[in-house]
Amino acid sequence: MKLTHHNIQGDTPSSHFQIPVYEFGDKNAPCKIYLQAGMHADEHPGMLVLNHLMDSLEAAEAAGTLNAYFVILPVVNPLGLVHITHHAHRGRYHLTNGLNYNRGWPDFAKMIVADTSVCAKFGDDAASNKKLVRDWIANWLATTTPITALEKQRHIVMRHCFDADMVLDLHCDDMALNHIYIVPQNIPRYQGLSDRLGSVATLLAEDSGGGSFDEVWSGLWISLQEALPDHAWPEPVLSATLEYRGQADVYDDIAKQDAINLYDFFCDEDLIASAPSTPLMPACAPTALNACEIVRVTSSGLIAYHVSLGDVVKTGDIIADLISLDGTAPARERTPIYAGTDGIVFSMLQSKYVWPGTSIAKIAGTSALASRGTYLLED
Ligand SMILES: [Zn+2]
Incomplete structure (x- = not known):
């Protein structure tokens, strides 16, 4: 296990923030799994789920059973943690510009399609094209200088997730039962995620219109396939928004079980070399x-x-x-x-x-x- 703190200079004098990043397993493992919680900073159940999940991952790492490299940002939006007004915490919108923290993430496919020099290199080998795309994004991140604190925060997040094979964004609703937002191309391949979550609604949309964080990473490959159909493309990475009930549902026992369920999903996928603790039970059928x-x-x-x-x-x-x-x-x-x-x-x-x-x-x-x-x- 490795913990790194990334510093963010705030937009106001003397304001500083930190994003903690945990890593478990071998960086060179064949699969990279990225999880984050608290992008809407007033949605806390996911943070507690990751609290438990990280205990299990640390134990798995010690036991040598991790087949994947896990990167976890359990407090992904420190900027949103300061929005306490009149004794109430609100963490959905950035106070400076009103932007929803989970909207307006960059459309890399659009930028890549507009870059004729990289498009000329795409061919009929999906793995080569995947590498070209990821190198392009890595270069964009390396050569783009974020100015505001929000841009700096997003830049750190993207640096950690752009090359992940699974991107799981833990949120919650106001008062709700577990549900998932996911692109249709990830289903039925990853129906097991919905099943393990005990989801009562698996909501499918390729593009829900707002540049949501989760749609960037699966949508990248879907959009490239649509825009450049003559080339070979990999299957979209798994990327989903996991909604863990409602804002008030921050209970240690429930979060612990939710973490076990996620861990079992990783076992199902052979990302952890252990037998899942419970049999897989089908949840709801997906719906648009x-x-x-x-x-x-x-x-x-x-x-x-x-x-x-x-x-x-x-x-x-x-x-x-x-x-x-x-x-x-x-x-x-x-x-x-x-x-x-x-x-x-x-x-x-x-x-x-x-x-x-x-x-x-x-x-x-x-x-x-x-x-x-x-x-x-x-x-
Ligand atoms: Zn949310």
């Missing part, structure tokens, strides 16, 4: 992200739910009543909010005070919803 309804309200008020997490609803079922707090009958008038699809309710709200546009529930259905458009993220 544009079949996932984000139920929003159009006015302010108080939400009184009619459903619980895990409920399976039908189109037209009442999800909640919205109780207006003004108008002709303040705190008395109720307006029902209906499900717009059939599916499982996997995400709800902790705080029940809402305003126009607030998402009060997510329902994983199976039929594409025209209302979802091309920007599929909740933001």
Whole structure:
């Protein structure tokens, strides 16, 4: 095990940050696995999952059973840890520019396709093309100088993950059951990840429209395949956003089991030479992200739910009543909010005070919803 601290000079006088990076196993192993938690810095369950996972990886390293090189950034967004205002921590948006920390990551495929000198070198050998692409990104990282603290932080993160074969980004929802965002090209090959997570929704989108961190790494190979179909390309790397329940679900026993489940996934994949501790149990079937309804309200008020997490609803079922707090009958008038699809309710709200546009529930259905458009993220 090796721990390195990367320093970041903040944007304000006397402000400094550190990103800790843990490494387990042989750097020259045939497979590199990258995990991070806390990119949305106010999403803490993943940090506790990695706390447990790293104990297991250290033991596996000592036992000589690691077949892969693991790189882990359990506190990937120290910039977001300082956003404490009026005794509440918010870590989803960068305070300086309002950017969602998980949006607007670079589109390397677009940059590479625009570089005619590297495109002229691509041929019909997928491994050679893969090396050319990774060398191109390594060179871009080496020759790009980040200016702001946010750019410096992202630069450090990308340096550690750009050449990984698996990129797992641990998040959580507001109040939710385990679910996954992943590109369809990774399924069914990595359905086992969803199964091991006990996921109730495996949400597939090739490009959800916001430059999410996870989509950069699998999407790179998908986009190159689409843009340059005459050349040979490797299968997209596994890259996924793992949503570990809700923000308040930071419990040691649950996180420990989640870590065991991830460890078992690595055993299933022979990245750790051990038998998994439990048999693989199938979880949900995958569904398209544009079949996932984000139920929003159009006015302010108080939400009184009619459903619980895990409920399976039908189109037209009442999800909640919205109780207006003004108008002709303040705190008395109720307006029902209906499900717009059939599916499982996997995400709800902790705080029940809402305003126009607030998402009060997510329902994983199976039929594409025209209302979802091309920007599929909740933001
Ligand atoms: Zn998140």
